[in-house]
Amino acid sequence: MLSVAQSTESGLKESFGTNAVQDFLIGIKPEFVPAWAIPLTAIGVGMGIVLAIVALLTMFSTWLERKVSGHIQCRYGPMRVGWHGWLQPLADGVKLLLKEDLVPLGADRVLFVMAPALVLASLLGAMAAFPLTGAFYFANFELGIFMILAMTSTTTIGVVMAGWSSNSKWSLYGAMREAAQVVAYEIPLGISLLVPIMVAGSFNLIEVSNGQGGGFGIFNWYIWPWVNPFMLPAFLLFFVAILAETKRAPFDLPEAESELVAGFMTEYSGIRWSFFFMEEYAAMFLYCAVGSFFFFGGFESPLSSLAEGMAGTGSVLHQLAQGATIILKGFAGIFLMMWLRWTLPRVRIDQVMTMGYKYLTPLALVCVLGAGVWEALIAPLWR
Amino acid sequence: MSTTDTYEPSIAQSKGELLDSGEREYMLDVRTQDMEVNMGPQHPATHGVMRVLIRCDGELVTGAQPHLGYLHRCAEKIGENVEWLQYLPYTDRYDYLAAMNNNLGYSMAVEALMGIEIPRRAMMLRTICAELNRIGSHLIAIGTYGLDIGAITPFLYMFREREWMMALFEKICGARLTYSYIRIGGVFNDAPPGWLSEVEAFCDTFEVKWKEYYDLLMQNHIFVQRTANIGVISREMALDFGLTGPMLRGSNIDWDLRRDTPYELYDEIWKDKAFEIPLASGEKGTLGDTWDRAWVRVMEMMESIKIVRWCLDKVEPGPIIAEIPKTLRIPPGEAYVGIENPRGELGHYVVSDGGKIAVRCRVRGPSFANLAVLEELMPGTLLADAIAIIGSTDIVVGETDR
């Protein structure tokens, strides 16, 4: 479907992964359609696929959240809508679409409407850099992780817009806390990712994943101490940072239910609220998947190395195995985040900031320093 | 609190100092305005309909003013218009989480005026129900406190135990929340067969679960960080405000009405050394902080289980209500009886002129007195701590407002 193959028609094709779609469209292009319409259509199709993937991820994540929270709390969760409630997200989506479109009196209407769209758009931009398999992606950026981190940071603008434009002091509190928290935890997030980037030598997600190949798909993962002993601390810092970035407990003060009703999302209802929700779950998946790419092998797993051995690199079976692997790893991370949410209480905002600036950032720097020393001096001895 | 403060930027009045270079330096005097946030009648963390007007400078609270009266149902005025026994369902409804204790307080105040003796089995059943209800009330207090802090799961675990307790009460009196079970003279219904062994089974299971709650919530590092050193109540402050119950014991003030002014069977139980009074000792952080008060409530649940077990051991068949006429005419006089509610001292002051209807039926609700301390504790804390402090006072707005 989408492949890495280059086509000679247009210079744009080398940078976009939608080449096959473009080839197909060029083949069927009627006379009156100009040449520049082809890449645009291809991009549109790609974005549609990304949006569909995000929507599916969100649907499944909401079901998973309700079941996980239910079982942790000694109850079942949704059971009626489909087998064990798996159609519940569908029912919720229908309900949200049918809700009244409410904009509070006195709210800044333009910003109020724009905020959830901006938040989701930033996330879709980040998902554009996320490869689902070795050959199925919207775009293969050389600076893949850079693009993802940058785009997910822009969701903060949307959150602050939401909090401010709601014309409610409680929403403003949530927005301010969110801005402070996200900015504080961007630093350890980026710095802790430098450790695997140093080992891999590349920002490109697919190259990082390929670098962890071999060893039955499991023994070359970067997390193991024999690759670099600073990887495990870096991963722990990364995990805490992504909990804060996605506003999940114990860092869910911006949307603290029992204090601020729903924080910056208080005044939102219906489909607008579901945009925020989609952003939260898609961001959770994205960050967990990024973590899997850099620390836990990405596409590499016993399943995918078996498929590669059986059918060859780049084959359909291999790609299916890769896709299954990354999705499973992403959801394992999501499960861990949900587990933490329903176990731990909330950390207060000043404690969050103290932890971010005073403890995590210096620790991250120490990890990078140590990892650099290891890579430069000790690792070449046996690699 | 007036909300009509106008914001006057002081740019025009900035001082211009003459520097060495001959230029004038203008300092921009930036003034920010404190924000007044309304933790309104509808809020997940105010434990009922109560409004707290908080003035805050960013996240720092600089002033707090509780506004009550949203749940005022004129209970005291109604007490002057209905007959003695008809007032009993109204007593259920002020502290609806500990309804048995409310019934007990009112019945004891009227019985003090009547001067009758309650049969022993009635006293046993009263004590069992009051202590079970104390456990139920503390379960909600700690569960919702965890919920305010952000730990959602212990709340659901505690409600599982509370469901069992409410099922027990449903078997004995038919109601799950507002019982009207403890009546003037005794109790109105005997325990159905098998009820007492079910209570024993509840005690056995609860002891195991209690340990779970203690480890899951009280020892959780994040919970400790959120609640230690917050809302410290000193001894002088506690006595000045008239605080009672876990608010006192959380500041290591040794006072429990069950032991110090004993009523019903508590002097016997105390003599048998069946229970202790847990006193906080400032284990995590300062003495008298919110963690200490939560700790006192958790420990008190275990002590209530011990009292229930003592009663189960000693209960014998017998009459369950004293001989009282159908239309009660209470002899003239006045009496004040204070009992140990889960929240503090619940006092009933009844005045009678010899008739069918009370002259005065004053209810001293512990939550009313406990809430006053908020005006003193909240300034100087962060907004998230303010929520924790409200939760630690364990108020029920039905009792604050009556």
Added chain:
Amino acid sequence: MDFQVIYDRIRSIKAPGVIGCDEPREPNPEDKKDKGRFGDSFVLVEPERLPEFLECVRDDALLKFELMADLSATDPSKDDENLWINVQLLSLTHKHRLAVKCFLPKANPVMPTSAPVHRGAQWAERECGEMYGITFEGHPDPRNILLPEDWIGAPMRKDYEYPEEYHGISCK
């Protein structure tokens, strides 16, 4: 301590404003009308000297009534010309209680506030004041606490007439 012992101590330290005391008594067999009085004993104090009395019994070493459990008012009947102020005191050190009563004339329901002595009296007096129409002089914050700010009348009085409506809501 027993009530008589407490009362003797109060008299001996010359606590300000003490008028007398009242104890329960059995009904008089000769007088059919006298049904007696049951319940608690109380100390009768002048309302103008109540704060001084409370301070005195709070600070005395043998009495030590540090905790004020309750301050409330009673309207005994329509015909009675006085309101009662009832104060319930509690001593943690000596484990005894005391009931204090003041007779406040309905014609002039003004008395000094006990808030400086016991901080807990502040809210109790607010409630008492709004419900019975009593003014506590020197109270730091005499707003209505349970009733709305613009409520007219003292609801707990026996001769109180309910208003027809309040802000458009019918009260009948």
